[in-house]
Amino acid sequence: MRPVVATxxxxxxxxxxxxxxxxxxxxxxxxxxxxVGAPAVTAPAAARAPSxxxxxxxxxxxxxxxxxxxxxxxLLVTERERARLTLSTAAGRxxxxxxxxxxxxxxxxxxxxxxxxxxxFAKNRRFYTCSGWRTGGGHDIRVxxxxxxxxxxxxxxxxxxxxxLPTTSGRHxxxxxxxxxxGALLVGTGDAAVGTNPRDLDSLGGKTLRLNRFxxxxxxxxxxxxxxxxxxxxxxxxGHRNVQGLAERRDGTLWSAEQGSSRDDEVNLLVPGGDxxxxxxxxxxxxxxxxxxxxxxxxQEARWSSGPTTVATSGATFVRGKRWGSLNGALAVxxxxxxxxxxxxxxxxxxxxxxxxPAALDGRWGRLRSPVLLANGNLLVTTDNGDGRDRVLLVRPx
Numbered sequence: 403m404r405p406v407v408a409t410x411x412x413x414x415x416x417x418x419x420x421x422x423x424x425x426x427x428x429x430x431x432x433x434x435x436x437x438v439g440a441p442a443v444t445a446p447a448a449a450r451a452p453s454x455x456x457x458x459x460x461x462x463x464x465x466x467x468x469x470x471x472x473x474x475x476x477l478l479v480t481e482r483e484r485a486r487l488t489l490s491t492a493a494g495r496x497x498x499x500x501x502x503x504x505x506x507x508x509x510x511x512x513x514x515x516x517x518x519x520x521x522x523f524a525k526n527r528r529f530y531t532c533s534g535w536r537t538g539g540g541h542d543i544r545v546x547x548x549x550x551x552x553x554x555x556x557x558x559x560x561x562x563x564x565x566x567l568p569t570t571s572g573r574h575x576x577x578x579x580x581x582x583x584x585g586a587l588l589v590g591t592g593d594a595a596v597g598t599n600p601r602d603l604d605s606l607g608g609k610t611l612r613l614n615r616f617x618x619x620x621x622x623x624x625x626x627x628x629x630x631x632x633x634x635x636x637x638x639x640x641g642h643r644n645v646q647g648l649a650e651r652r653d654g655t656l657w658s659a660e661q662g663s664s665r666d667d668e669v670n671l672l673v674p675g676g677d678x679x680x681x682x683x684x685x686x687x688x689x690x691x692x693x694x695x696x697x698x699x700x701x702q703e704a705r706w707s708s709g710p711t712t713v714a715t716s717g718a719t720f721v722r723g724k725r726w727g728s729l730n731g732a733l734a735v736x737x738x739x740x741x742x743x744x745x746x747x748x749x750x751x752x753x754x755x756x757x758x759x760p761a762a763l764d765g766r767w768g769r770l771r772s773p774v775l776l777a778n779g780n781l782l783v784t785t786d787n788g789d790g791r792d793r794v795l796l797v798r799p800x
Contacts, residue, residue: 452727452799454762459782460490460794466784468517468578468717468772469794473524476554477782477794480531482513489554490794501548501557507534507541509572511592516545518579518587520615527552528560530615532577532589534569535562543567543575545589547615563587563618564636568594568607578717580648582656587615588638590645590658597683600641601697603634608680610645610658610672611636625675639670641678641701643692647718647772649733655752657705659718659735663688667715668704669733671752676702706746706755714739716786717772721745723779725799729758736770738786743770767795 460469460477467482475492478499485506487499506514516532523529527549535544544567547560569575574592582588593599593608600608603626612621613636620627620635629635639658647659656672663682670678679693679701693701708715716736721729732745743763747756763770763783771786781797 450727451729451758451760452725454760455798455800456762456767457796457798458793459796460488460494460496462496462790463488463784463792463794464790465513465786465788466771466792466794467513467515467786469774469782469784470517470519470529471774471776471782472519472550472554474554478517478519478529478550479784479794480514480517480533482515483508483788485514485533487514487557491554497555499550499555499557502559505536507536507569509534509569510575512543512569512572512575512577515575515577516579516589518581521581528615529557530563530579530581530587532567532579534572534575535565541569543569543577543591545579545587545613545618547618561618563615564589564606564611564613566606566633567591568596568599568605570594570596574607574644576645578645578648580650580656581615582612582650583654585615586612586621588612588648588656590648591642592644593642593680595686597681597686600643600680600682601677603629603637603640604631606633606636608642608644609636609640610638610642610648610656612638623674638674639672639676639678639702641676641680643680643682646716647735649718649720651720651733652722652731653750657718657720657733659715660692661715662692662708662712665708665710665712666692666704667708667712668692669706669715669718669735669746669755670702671705673702678702678704705748705752706757712739713737713742713744714769715744716770717774717784719773719775719781721775721779721781721799723799725779727799729799732758734773734775734781736773736783738769738771741765741767741769743773743783763797767793773797 479488512534520528544565545563548557576591578590580588589611768787783795
């Protein structure tokens with residue numbers, strides 16, 4: 403068993419051994435016994451996991467893939483299968499934003515997916531989507547830039563930023579977006595279930611890509627910025643299966659959450675030019691390891707792995723703030739199959755994962771797709787159950 407897997411499994415077991423304080427949203431590590439005659443010592447509040455209050459912020463959705471808060475207080479939501487942009491005002495009124503939704507190609511796991519709001523949205527009204535797209539008899543996956551009008555009723559296409567992300571049946575479409583602190587746009591892609599895509603540096607599938615969010619040009623500090631192939635110039639990391647989550651830690655490091663085959667869902671620390679070891683060839687052989695250390699060169703080992711089974715990891719974000727107590731700085735990861743939200747704490751160097759699963763977000767809400775941190779430290783979390791019964795949850799630590 404790989405050391406990181408063993409560590410992860412021990413971390414998963416730890417909450418079962420810990421005492422659960424009344425009303426707490428997760429486990430607290432047991433303290434050492436006090437000396438005889440010594441006064442009882444209460445652990446500082448910051449060392450405890452918080453209790454979580456979970457309420458519905460938006461209801462009546464269908465497969466919401468991503469959500470962002472606008473400066474007005476409205477929430478913008480992408481609904482994958484219905485190819486619908488939904489807006490919920492700060493007062494809770496819900497409406498559909500008009501945009502050319504007929505252009506969105508939907509099939510299987512692919513549709514209207516990743517969403518990011520420009521850090522300068524208050525001035526430029528720009529936001530970004532990653533979606534399937536109809537191309538005159540064909541289709542691809544692409545990242546588009548949009549401008550939302552001031553009434554928040556209509557979105558106009560500004561330009562496609564990067565096109566030609568591979569598709570087949572719609573399986574493994576990726577397609578997470580993250581505006582990073584250095585001004586770039588990071589894109590997580592899937593391998594389209596084509597075995598050669600992840601390690602082919604001229605394919606945009608099975609990668610993380612980094613680009614200029616205004617022009618769409620490859621980011622000039624990318625590891626292959628000088629390559630002749632335009633596709634290769636976009637590549638930040640490669641050897642991925644299906645990147646579903648992207649997050650930036652407070653120290654500026656970039657992380658991904660990735661779905662495994664029948665094992666080894668992963669959380670990865672992204673290293674420029676890093677090979678993450680997925681190589682399901684010949685054909686599309688899903689029995690191979692997620693991180694195959696038998697490949698040429700150096701493969702980046704996962705910082706957390708689900709081990710011999712999968713939980714179906716999805717979106718991810720780092721939480722912060724004193725109200726999060728012992729979870730301050732943890733990576734929150736949405737889980738589809740096991741219907742929970744994982745909080746994974748790492749040491750400063752990205753090692754030693756410790757996993758908590760708060761009871762308030764374990765099974766009650768169904769499949770959890772995308773956690774998104776708000777400026778006040780609260781979380782938004784999308785459910786992904788279908789049939790028009792999905793929600794955006796508001797999660798408040800206390």
